[in-house]
Amino acid sequence: MSAVTLDRPAVTLADLTAFIWAEADLLDRLAYKDWLKLWSTDGLYIVPVERGVADHANAVNVLYDDAEMREMRVKRLLSGFSMSSAPPARTVRTVSRFVETARNETSVDLRAAQVIVEYKYERHRLLAADVDYRIELSAEGLKLARKVVTLINCDDPLHGIGYLL
C-alpha cells in the first residue's frame, strides 16, 4: 500500500471493502489486539442509542470510544473475567451495500449495511445495522478514523452484548 494516496484513483472501492472485510474478519475471530491497530490515534468508535443524532458527544450512546476506551474495552473483553465475554456469543457477520458518500485528499466516507448473527445458549439473535465509516490514509496505509454503528433497533431495548459490533 506504500505508494497509494487518496487523490489518485488508486484507492478503489475494492481496496476499501477489502479493508472493511478484513476488519469484520478480525472481529468475528476476536482478534481484538490486531483490530486496535486498524485505528488512527484520534479515531472514534460510536454506537448511538438514537437514530439521526449528529452530536454524539453530548448524547448518551451505547458506546463512545476514543483510543483509550477502545484499549480498555479490548483488555476487558479478552481478560477472561467478564462473564458476558468469557466466552462471548459466537458471531458471524457480513458487511455489504457499500456506498461512497464523500472523498477528499486524506479520507473517504462510506456507508454500508452490516448483519451479525450471534449465537449463545441455543439462541440466535440478529443484529442489523447501518455503519458509517471514515477511512483515512496514513503512512502505514488505510486506517479507521471513525466508525458509527447504528443498530436498526438502537432506540428500543437491546440485550447484553459481550463482543464488538
Added chain:
Amino acid sequence: MHSEDAVAERPWGALFEGDRADGAIYRDPALFDAEMDRIFKNTWVWVAHDSELPGPNTFKTGHVGTSPVLITRDKKGQVHVLLNRCRHRAASVCEKKKGKQSVFVCPYHGWSYDPDGSLRKVPHRWGYDENFDPADYPLFSLRVEQYAGMIFATFNADAPPLEEHLGAARKWMDLFMKQGGGFGVKVLGQHSFRFPGNWKIQLENTTDAYHFPIVHKTFLDSLDEETENVFDVLGQGGWVEDLGNGHSVMVMIPSLIDLEADLEAPIPDRFADLAAELAAEGHDDLTVRRLVRAVGGTGFNLNLFPNVACSMAFFRVLRPVDVATTEITHVAIGMDGGESVGPANRARIRLHEHFQGPMGFGTPDDAEGWERVQRGVRAGEGMPILVNRGVSAPEGTAEPGHEAGDVSSEVGMRAAYRMWKRMMDE
C-alpha cells in the same frame, strides 16, 4: 389462560418465608399473572421523571406493569397517566416514545383525545344516537402523585398517599437529588435492554453489593487507582437498611451520602481538568466544587419497591414483560443548568456509558448473571433461594428501629420480599 379463581386460591405468599424463597418465584407463569394483579395494579409504580415532560403538551409513553400508558403534561402543567388504549375499539392512541402535541388522534376511526384524556371529538357523530356523550369515554386515567421530581402512578384508588408509601425513603430521595449540583436534576438520555429472566432477579440486584467485586472485576480493573479505591464497595463501612414498605437503601460509599457536605475538601486530581473547564464557564469556586463533587453521583443505591431505584448516578427502572423476560432502563441524569454545566454533564454521560448499557463495562455482566439465575433455577425443585446473608451494620449507621446489616448483607432483598409476601397474601 389461567382462571382468575385458580390464581386467587394459591397461597402465593408462602413461597417466601423469613430469609429464603422457593425457586418457583422466578418461573411460575401463574404467579407472574398474580403479581401483575396484586402488586403492579395495586401499588405506586414509577413512570417518569419530571424533566421528561419539559413543558405544556409534552408526553412520553411507558408501562405500568404490563399495561401500556401515556404520560402527559396538559396545557396547565398537570401530569396525567392514561391507558394507551382507545375507548372505541382499543387501538393504541400513540406509538411515539416522547414528544409534544396538544391532541392524540386514534389512527383507526379518528377519535381525538386531549392530553388530560378527555374525548374531544368523534368523527361522523351522526352515527351515534343522542344519548351518546363523549364525556363518558375519556382515556382511562390512573392516580398520579410525585415526590422529588419522580412521578408515580397507580390503578388503586385506595392506595395510601405516595409520600406515606415512600415513608423513610424520602430522605434518601432528597439526598439523591443533590447531584443536580444546585441546578436540579434533568434526564440526559437512557439505555434499555432486556434479559431472559424474572423481574425479581433485578429487584434483588440493586441492593447486592456482594456481587460487585466479582462480577464487576473488569470494570474495577479499568479504573485509575484513585477511582478504584472509591469503588471498593465492600471496604468502606457501608450498610444496608430496611426503609419499610419494601424499600431499602444500600450505602456503599458513606463519604458520598451528602453531596453538599465536605465542599471545602481538595478536588481530586482526576477532576482537575473538569474543575478548570467549569471555572472557565464562569462558575464561582463554591459552585465548581459543588458540581465536581456531584459529577460522579452519590454513594448509595435506593431501591423503591417494586420498579425503580435511585442507583448512585442514574435511575434503574424495571419492567416485567413476562415471567422470564424483564426490560431494564438505565436513565442517565445530569444537572439542569444549561450550557454552562455542559462539561459536567458530558463527564456524567461518559461515566454512565463506561458502566451502563448493553455494551457498558458492567451491565452485560450483570445481565449474564441474571440469565444464569433463570437458567439454573430450572433445576432443584424445592431447593430454596437463600437471602440470609448479613452480619450487623457498623455501629451508628442505620436509623434506630430499622433492620440493617453490613453492606454485603441481603437485608434489602428480605425487605423487598416481605413487602412482596404482604401484597401477595392480601
